[in-house]
Amino acid sequence: MSDDQEAERRKQQELGEDDFLAYLKAKGVSPECELCSHNDWVVTERITDNYWPVISVATFRGPDVFGGPYIETALMVCNHCGNVRQFARRFILEWKAEKARG
Numbered sequence: 001m002s003d004d005q006e007a008e009r010r011k012q013q014e015l016g017e018d019d020f021l022a023y024l025k026a027k028g029v030s031p032e033c034e035l036c037s038h039n040d041w042v043v044t045e046r047i048t049d050n051y052w053p054v055i056s057v058a059t060f061r062g063p064d065v066f067g068g069p070y071i072e073t074a075l076m077v078c079n080h081c082g083n084v085r086q087f088a089r090r091f092i093l094e095w096k097a098e099k100a101r102g
């Protein structure tokens with residue numbers, strides 16, 4: 001893969017807080033917490049520059065939870081009650097790519 005292709009691939013995988021918020025709005029995700037009805041969220045699409053939250057998926061093959069299969073995610077945490085909403089990052093990236101194609 002050329003440097004240009006790699007740069008383009010990386011750009012397509014970029015997901016910012018603005019993208020996440022636009023995705024939630026476009027999908028009609030309620031801004032009210034389903035547990036406490038407050039609307040005060042911390043939105044976390046990444047933990048640090050190149051790291052984002054994941055859900056580890058346990059398998060029947062053995063104790064390979066860490067280093068095994070996982071789902072990349074983005075998080076919303078209610079600032080009032082601590083409720084955590086977790087979204088599969090792939091859906092947000094696909095929505096963003098579709099929007100970019102017009």
Ligand SMILES: [Zn+2]
Binds near residue numbers: 033034035079082083
């Ligand atoms: Zn809440």
